[in-house]
Amino acid sequence: MKTVLLTGFEPFGDESINPSWEVVSRLEGVTDAEECIVCVQLPCVFGESLQVLLAAIARYSPTLVIAVGQAGGRTDISLERIAINIDDARIPDNQGYQPIDKPVVENGPAAWFSTLPIKAIVNALQQEGIPASVSQTAGTYVCNHVMYGLLHALGDKPEVKAGFMHIPYLPQQAAKHPGSASMAAETVKQGLEIAIRTALRVEFDEQITGGTMH
Numbered sequence: 001m002k003t004v005l006l007t008g009f010e011p012f013g014d015e016s017i018n019p020s021w022e023v024v025s026r027l028e029g030v031t032d033a034e035e036c037i038v039c040v041q042l043p044c045v046f047g048e049s050l051q052v053l054l055a056a057i058a059r060y061s062p063t064l065v066i067a068v069g070q071a072g073g074r075t076d077i078s079l080e081r082i083a084i085n086i087d088d089a090r091i092p093d094n095q096g097y098q099p100i101d102k103p104v105v106e107n108g109p110a111a112w113f114s115t116l117p118i119k120a121i122v123n124a125l126q127q128e129g130i131p132a133s134v135s136q137t138a139g140t141y142v143c144n145h146v147m148y149g150l151l152h153a154l155g156d157k158p159e160v161k162a163g164f165m166h167i168p169y170l171p172q173q174a175a176k177h178p179g180s181a182s183m184a185a186e187t188v189k190q191g192l193e194i195a196i197r198t199a200l201r202v203e204f205d206e207q208i209t210g211g212t213m214h
């Protein structure tokens with residue numbers, strides 16, 4: 001049986017909920033003949049978030065890790081392509097720490113690519129009528145930090161697939177940010193299930209464009 005590790009974040013900034021944890025926690029304990037899903041909440045804190053994630057990987061030995069985070073204002077489920085070795089926080093984290101232009105890993109490579117089949121996942125989501133796209137940047141806040149640290153830690157374990165998915169606000173959050181897009185928790189949950197199934201099934205990603213001009 002394969003173990004799938006999903007992570008979501010605690011709320012941060014002015015939000016009282018984080019859609020990533022609202023959705024990820026709905027999949028806790030979902031098990032079938034092929035896979036067992038384990039869910040862990042990460043603090044929205046530089047350093048500590050990664051410690052919690054890496055401890056969970058050591059404990060559960062997953063074959064697939066999908067970290068999920070809120071990207072308020074984004075319009076769809078976005079599969080992150082790349083994480084960069086920079087912490088540059090626009091707002092302090094939940095411990096009041098605000099790094100500016102600090103490396104995630106001292107002397108680490110400039111970037112790590114997702115090892116999820118991101119094109120196949122985006123395609124599968126769109127086929128099911130769920131808005132999705134490839135994102136070329138995970139930002140420079142705690143989500144990028146976690147994605148970079150995750151891929152760096154698994155750099156010598158190509159058999160474990162891992163990556164990051166950003167999701168929009170839930171409708172109740174967007175209601176407080178007029179003009180912002182949102183996606184219902186049930187739709188995101190369905191999207192996450194599709195992403196898991198696709199990642200477990202697809203060994204080599206599809207050759208379809210997920211590029212952007214700008």
Ligand code: PCA
Pocket residue numbers: 009012018020044068069070071138139140141142143144
């Ligand atoms: N989103 C933030 C950090 C936690 C979260 O859910 C980000 O995009 O960096």
